[in-house]
Amino acid sequence: MGDALVFNSTIFTKEMGDSNGIISRQFGIELDFSCVLETLQTVSLDQGITVNVNHFVVDLGEQLGSFNIEMAVYDAPEFNEPASADHVFSVPDQVYIAVKNDDSSLAVALENCIASSGNGTEYALIENACASDADTTILSSGVTPEARFQFESFQFSGSSDPISIECDITICDPTQENCNVCMATRKRRAAQMMTKKARVKTMIITN
Numbered sequence: 667m668g669d670a671l672v673f674n675s676t677i678f679t680k681e682m683g684d685s686n687g688i689i690s691r692q693f694g695i696e697l698d699f700s701c702v703l704e705t706l707q708t709v710s711l712d713q714g715i716t717v718n719v720n721h722f723v724v725d726l727g728e729q730l731g732s733f734n735i736e737m738a739v740y741d742a743p744e745f746n747e748p749a750s751a752d753h754v755f756s757v758p759d760q761v762y763i764a765v766k767n768d769d770s771s772l773a774v775a776l777e778n779c780i781a782s783s784g785n786g787t788e789y790a791l792i793e794n795a796c797a798s799d800a801d802t803t804i805l806s807s808g809v810t811p812e813a814r815f816q817f818e819s820f821q822f823s824g825s826s827d828p829i830s831i832e833c834d835i836t837i838c839d840p841t842q843e844n845c846n847v848c849m850a851t852r853k854r855r856a857a858q859m860m861t862k863k864a865r866v867k868t869m870i871i872t873n
């Protein structure tokens with residue numbers, strides 16, 4: 667049967683009585699029976715079931731992180747103590763800038779740094795991770811949590827206003843990517859898809 671299993675069998679009891687070659691007085695019971703078992707069954711669980719799988723996908727979505735970035739001005743190459751807020755650099759004194767990230771596992775890479783005056787005049791110190799002229803030197807970038815550079819102090823023509831220094835930086839993992847390459851190529855940009863960008867600003871006074 668298509669939806670059932672059928673079992674047929676016969677039960678014999680032990681024969682009793684005598685028998686010889688001609689007649690027999692033996693008697694017993696012979697019982698024929700059959701059993702039908704349906705193969706299609708429906709079962710249910712009151713408490714439901716738990717299924718364990720060994721492959722799963724988790725969508726974490728987007729997460730926002732924050733970094734504590736500090737930018738400081740120094741008047742000495744040792745970078746021991748930041749210059750005071752009213753310190754005056756006399757042209758052509760060297761100006762030392764440090765940009766530090768509190769997370770010791772992530773490096774700070776200098777991307778672009780611009781000096782600007784109060785009237786909107788700008789001068790590039792660092793462009794595309796490279797020093798823009800011979801008077802600017804990148805001391806450390808993309809290697810440690812603190813990036814450093816120095817430049818020769820100057821004044822904007824016709825202005826004695828304090829000079830603002832603004833830098834675009836990249837926060838990156840130096841163990842996973844090359845963070846300190848000085849080149850404005852697409853390859854470098856592609857390698858930094860997992861980085862974070864930030865902008866920091868400080869001010870110096872020159873005379």
